[in-house]
Amino acid sequence: MSLVRVDQLLKMAQASNTAIIAFICIDYNMVKSVIRAAEINQKPAIVMLLPEHVTKNQAPDMHSFVAMTKHLALNSEAVIALHLDHSFEERQINEAIQAGFTSVMFDASKEDLDTNIRRVREVVAYAHSKNVVVEAELGAIGLAKEMVSQRVDYYTDPEAVAYFVQETQVDSLAIAIGNAHGDYPMPPKLDFERLNEIQQVTRIPLVLHGGSGIPDDQLEKAFSHGIRKFNYGTDVLNCYDDAIRRYHNMHQPPQSLDLLGIPEFVQNQMIKLIGKKMELCKILSE
Numbered sequence: 001m002s003l004v005r006v007d008q009l010l011k012m013a014q015a016s017n018t019a020i021i022a023f024i025c026i027d028y029n030m031v032k033s034v035i036r037a038a039e040i041n042q043k044p045a046i047v048m049l050l051p052e053h054v055t056k057n058q059a060p061d062m063h064s065f066v067a068m069t070k071h072l073a074l075n076s077e078a079v080i081a082l083h084l085d086h087s088f089e090e091r092q093i094n095e096a097i098q099a100g101f102t103s104v105m106f107d108a109s110k111e112d113l114d115t116n117i118r119r120v121r122e123v124v125a126y127a128h129s130k131n132v133v134v135e136a137e138l139g140a141i142g143l144a145k146e147m148v149s150q151r152v153d154y155y156t157d158p159e160a161v162a163y164f165v166q167e168t169q170v171d172s173l174a175i176a177i178g179n180a181h182g183d184y185p186m187p188p189k190l191d192f193e194r195l196n197e198i199q200q201v202t203r204i205p206l207v208l209h210g211g212s213g214i215p216d217d218q219l220e221k222a223f224s225h226g227i228r229k230f231n232y233g234t235d236v237l238n239c240y241d242d243a244i245r246r247y248h249n250m251h252q253p254p255q256s257l258d259l260l261g262i263p264e265f266v267q268n269q270m271i272k273l274i275g276k277k278m279e280l281c282k283i284l285s286e
Contacts, residue, residue: 003073006103006131007171009044010205010237018282019208021273023048024082024233026250027119030240030261031069033270038078040271043278045078048085048231052090062099070100083135085231093123097130105174109137113160113213122169128169135229138164139176141209144184148169158197172229174207182234184213190222199226207231211240219280232277236270243269 023034025047047069050130053059060068066082073080080284084104096104104127108119127134138154156175165173175198177191188210198206205228211219212234219230243266251257257282269273 002079004044004079004081005071005133006046006083006229008171009046009079009081010043012283013228013281014205016283017224018218019227019280020044020046020081020283021211021277021281022048022229022231023236024048024050024085024231025069026050026053026186026237028068029267030270031072032238033236033267034274035072035076035078035080036267037271037278038080038114039076041278042209042284043281044080044230044283045278046081046083047073048083048233051086051087051089051096059277062096062101066100090119090123093127097127097132101132103135105134105135105137107137107174109140109174109248113164115258117164117167121171124169124171130243133171135167135172135174135207136164136170137174137176137209141174141176141201142180144180144182144188144210146215155191155194158194158201161198162201165204170204172205172207173202174209177208179210179214182212183238187213187219188217190214190218192221192225195225195227204228209219212236216280223280223282230280235277237275239270239273240266264277 013020025031025034033049036044041201049059049065054061069082082101083099086094086105086107088107093104094107106120106123108116124134140154142154154176177194178188202261206226207229208227209224209231211232213231247262247265
């Protein structure tokens with residue numbers, strides 16, 4: 001159907017008081033699964049690429065990834081947007097914009113507040129000159145295995161949000177309210193009081209990273225309290241890995257392994273998982 005901009009989808013989410021779900025993808029099978037699930041469930045979706053997956057040769061280069069996603073989206077019945085996730089270097093932002101990304105995340109959250117603001121401001125100025133929107137991060141989301149989701153001192157400070165947004169002119173903001181990347185050792189408990197305080201001081205879309213492992217009831221509550229984009233990756237990557245292992249175990253001895261059957265099998269497993277999560281989004285594709 002169409003490849004749209006992330007900011008278009010965020011406006012739709014704002015109007016419906018819900019969130020658009022963004023899925024980390026590393027290859028054709030994952031992109032195809034997201035788009036097919038979006039078709040089946042009539043939900044818009046965001047396809048995301050992590051620069052580190054490109055650097056580690058786990059994903060195609062940015063130009064190839066954009067071309068592949070555009071081709072699949074334009075030849076589907078889905079509404080899809082494309083986003084670059086967690087870039088820590090200005091060089092990566094420039095490369096992504098040249099490759100055709102119209103939405104990027106620049107993460108300088110590990111810096112002190114003033115440095116974070118300065119670096120994000122410079123990226124925003126360049127990106128906006130190219131008609132590209134920027135997501136930034138305030139607070140430290142970190143890794144679930146390091147238990148950072150329980151470190152309140154890592155959470156986003158509501159008092160800093162308005163100043164950060166005003167100084168950087170960023171388009172959306174990823175916040176830390178008890179969420180973290182990766183597999184949680186135990187189910188997290190999101191800080192909804194903090195989320196409400198943040199929502200009261202800014203009008204830009206808020207983003208929740210580390211969505212895998214957060215209970216659906218907490219996600220739905222977060223969506224109704226200002227979260228407009230929800231990142232989902234670890235569960236999908238784990239599903240991909242599990243599907244390949246299951247396929248291999250179903251075709252013993254190895255001589256009977258049909259490599260050509262792998263894409264359809266793994267895509268079907270991911271489509272089921274992705275489709276289930278898409279039910280949380282209260283928007284239907286037109």
